Amino acid sequence: MAGMVNQVRPQRRDDNQPYDRALPLGDPGESVRIGALVPLARPGWVQAGRHLLAGLEAAVRDVNDGGGISGTPLELVVRDTAADPRRAEAAVEELARLGVTALAGEYHSVVARAAATRADALGLPFLCSSSVLDALTDQPTDWIARLSPPQSRGWQVYADFLLGAGRDRIAVAAEPSVYWASGARILREYVTQRGGSVIELDARALAPAALCDELAGRRATALLLLTGLPDPAVPIVRSVRRDRRLAELMIGAPAGQPEFAEWGTLLGGDGAGMPFLRYLPERLTPLGARVEAALRERLTEAPSFVAFEGYDTVTLLAEVLRSHGTDRSRIAAAWPRVAVDGTRGQIRFSRVPGIDVWQWAGAPIQVVDRDPAHPDRLRVLHTG
Incomplete structure (x- = not known):
């Protein structure tokens, strides 16, 4: 079932070289697409990006091994932000045109803020994986949710x-x-x-x-x-x-x-x-223990908390897509209604005072x- 995943995998290269390249996308009806924003070239923090992408990819494989989204494969469409806010904004616009149902990922807070602001303006749901800047947007929005705790x-x-x-x-x-x-x-x-x-x-x-x-x-x-x-x-x-x-x-x-x-x-x-x-708990959930072993093998080193954030992002988005469908407005409306057992505990979103996006208030620290x-x-x- 892993063959259903259409994605770009990191290649050995100079970290200063750009990562983006065109994806051989099939017909939009053949898969459910999630856009992934990840720093994979310098000056971005490349190792953090690798861990984030490994978690995202591992979860996509598990979702597809379990039957995808109501029988339709889940597809990850990856774009490298290279820690550049303008590049992230352009990627959000491109992914919106490509018909992704939602956005996931990003590690650098300033870049995530630029991506969230553009996604909000376009009406594109964005589940931010690993960025902590409190002011992720300039105003309250229902389009953006976040897993990592606010700074x-x-x-x-x-x-x-x-x-x-x-x-x-x-x-x-x-x-x-x-x-x-x-x-x-x-x-x-x-x-x-x-x-x-x-x-x-x-x-x-x-x-x-x-x-x-x-x-x-x-x-x-x-x-x-x-x-x-x-x-x-x-x-x-x-x-x-x-x-x-x-x-x-x-x-x-x-x-x-x-x-x-x-x-x-x-x-x-x-x-x-x-x-x-x-951002890990004292003890991972049973799912987290299984995912840890898989990520360790995939990364050939101990997975960081960023890899678990990536896995939980796709796991939660998949549950939203199964239960609420692929319409963008319905996905955004589902943030406060979804509860998912992730690798680090049960994830629920709520409104946290001073934070203008849907927030997982119980993220471990x-x-x-x-x-x-x-x-x-x-x-x-x-x-x-």
Whole structure:
């Protein structure tokens, strides 16, 4: 039954090369199509994109092995966003013209926001898999739903962990970005209300050595990297790790960079012991345990939470399509009515105060790091 899936599979290539190419699409009546937005070329986070796509594809295969959508195969139509909002907008418009019933995916928050805004304008349902920016749209909409927790909730859980660990003088080394600026604001407001302080440092203007001087002079107890990978994150980590004045400083990466193998490849032991956010429960559901084994084989490495988000996205969309049909307006109307057992728990959408899209309010949140004694092993430090 897997032969029913019409999709593009990643090829070995230079990560700077574009991924999109024309798909050999059949007649629209021969399949039910979902458009998938995934970062698969740089400057996008390619490894996260690979994990997201693996989860999406694995779920499509399982849906089709189970008979598809009322006997009709489910088809994934993949477009690479390369972390480019304009490219994502163009992909949404193209996929709408191709007749997809709904959109799925995306990892980068700013890109997902651009895609969600365009999908809302076109009346195209979009189930966002893995982007957390609170303001995913400019106004309330029924067309967009999201699986990952909003940034305000996740980063407050992270702040609770830092404060509980006695890290109340927090420095953030940030690059210009709506996402990083939003994260810094959430931390600053939450931490200062609880007696702590947040020091904001420009990761582009300060060389690593100068940044270390600032950290030592201001007696920071934690440094959070709100930066891209590998630069400037890797040089900053190496410089801090080698500065004796900062031996007791905790380095963290709330956006989740240490989750992926690339982090360990670039930093080795220096990348361990750095807390990050992960959206997994203490224990996967029985479905999740089965999917984990399949994804591990497919990826040839441990699947990240992003891969599970991808799988849950298609699983939920398939249930909506089976129960409510393929009409776009009926799909959008179904968000608050659907309940699906996913890999990480039962998924239901609701309206969350301050969030203008349908939101899975119960998405699990963990603060995790790589064990310095065994960097290939993850430790759960805090849950929220």
